[in-house]
Amino acid sequence: MNAVCKKLVAFLLFVTTVSLSYGQTQPSIKYGDNKEAGGFKKVNGIRMYYEIYGTGRPLIFLHGNGGSIRSARGKIEYFKQFYRVIAIDSRGHGKSIDTTTKELTYVQMADDISVLLDSLNIDSAFISGQSDGGILGLLLAIHHPNKVARLATYGANMFPGKKAVVDEVDDLVLDTLKVTTNFNTRRLYSLMAYQPHITEKELQQIKCPVLIMSGDRDVIRLEHSIKLFNNIPNSNLFVMPGATHFGSVEKPELFNLVLADFLNRPFSKVSTVDLITGKH
Numbered sequence: 001m002n003a004v005c006k007k008l009v010a011f012l013l014f015v016t017t018v019s020l021s022y023g024q025t026q027p028s029i030k031y032g033d034n035k036e037a038g039g040f041k042k043v044n045g046i047r048m049y050y051e052i053y054g055t056g057r058p059l060i061f062l063h064g065n066g067g068s069i070r071s072a073r074g075k076i077e078y079f080k081q082f083y084r085v086i087a088i089d090s091r092g093h094g095k096s097i098d099t100t101t102k103e104l105t106y107v108q109m110a111d112d113i114s115v116l117l118d119s120l121n122i123d124s125a126f127i128s129g130q131s132d133g134g135i136l137g138l139l140l141a142i143h144h145p146n147k148v149a150r151l152a153t154y155g156a157n158m159f160p161g162k163k164a165v166v167d168e169v170d171d172l173v174l175d176t177l178k179v180t181t182n183f184n185t186r187r188l189y190s191l192m193a194y195q196p197h198i199t200e201k202e203l204q205q206i207k208c209p210v211l212i213m214s215g216d217r218d219v220i221r222l223e224h225s226i227k228l229f230n231n232i233p234n235s236n237l238f239v240m241p242g243a244t245h246f247g248s249v250e251k252p253e254l255f256n257l258v259l260a261d262f263l264n265r266p267f268s269k270v271s272t273v274d275l276i277t278g279k280h
Contacts, residue, residue, distance in 0.1 A: 029073075031069055031072070031073035032051070032068050032069035032070035032073065032094060033070075037051040037052055037053055038051045039051075040097070043115045044111065044112050045100060046096060046098040046100065048089065048096045048112060049089040049096045049097075050069075050086055051076075051086070051087050052084065052085065053080035054079070054081065056082060056083045056084050057084065058084050058086055058122050058125035058126065059085050059126045059128065060085075060086050060113070060125050060126065060127045061079075061086070061128050062090065062128070062134070063087075063130060063133050064131030065132040065191060065192055067093065067133075068089050068093055068094030068095070069087040072087050072130070074252050075128070075252075075259075078252075079256070079260075083126070086120070088113060088116065090112070090113075090132070091109050091112050092104050103190060104188070106132070106135050107139060110136045110140050111144075113140060114140060123147070124146060124147060124148070124149045125147065125148070125149060127140060127141075128151075128154075129152070129153050129154070129156065130155060130248060132192075133156075135156050135157065135158075135195075137156070138153065138158070138203070141207075141208055142198070142202045142203075150209045151209070152210070152213060152259055152262055153211070154215075155213070155215065155219065155225075156225075157196070158200075158203065158224075158228060160194055160196070164224045165192075165220060166220075177190065200227075203228065206234075207233075208234065209235070210232045210235040211235070211237075211258075212225055212228050212232070213225075213237075213240065213255075214239050214247075215244045215246075216239050216240065216242065217242070219244075220245070222239065225237070225239070234269060236267075240254065240255070
C-alpha cells in the first residue's frame, strides 16, 4: 500500500469513527434507514431518499461529502422535538439512487434539493448544512432564495484550494484523485478538489439570515469562514472552541444550543458601535 492510499484509509477511518461516536448514545431508531419515516422522490433523473420526523416548521439537514442522513442522527433526535425535520441523502450519497455517470456538481445537487422541497409542498424552510451541505445551503440561498428562511452552515467554503482548505487535507484530496480508479471516490473527491465557485458578489445577494459556524481547528481556514461572514449582509459568526470540522458531533449540546438560538430568536446584527453611537 503506497503512502497516498495509507493516508486515505486513515482519513476515512477517522471520519467514520467520529461520525459513529455520537451515535453510541442515541436510541435504536435507524436514522438513514427507517422505512417508517423514509421515502423516495423522482428528482432530476435520480431517486432521492429522505426521512421526515416531527411536526412544525420545516428544518432541513444536509450532510457533508461522503456522508448521509446517518451523519445527522444526533441533530435529528434533538430537533425533531421542535420542528418538522427533513433529512436528505444528496445525489450520489446514502440511499439516493443515482445511476447516471455524470460528474457531480454542487449547483446540480442544490437544485435537486429545491425540486425535492417542491415535491413535498415546502415553500420555505430552515436549512442546516455541514461541510458540503453548507455549500449546498449557500447555493440554495443564492439560486433559490425563496426556499431558505434561515441558513446555518458549519465548515462550508466558497471555493476550493489551499486558500480555503488547510494544506494537508487539500493535498490528500488531490493525491487521492491521482491514484484512485474508484468511480464513486473520484466523483466525491472531485467535488472537493475543483468546486464550488461561489463569488463574493453572489454571497452579497443572499437576503436571509445566515449563521456561519466553524471549529477553531477546522479544515476550513478560519479566515475563509470570516470571509463568508463579511460578505453575507445578514450574517452572524460562531467559532466553536476546541472543535474540528466535526464540531457538531464532538460538542453536540453546544452545537444544538447555538443552532436553536439562531433559529428561535429574532435575527440581530447590532454592533458594539451601534450601541455606543446610539444607532440602535
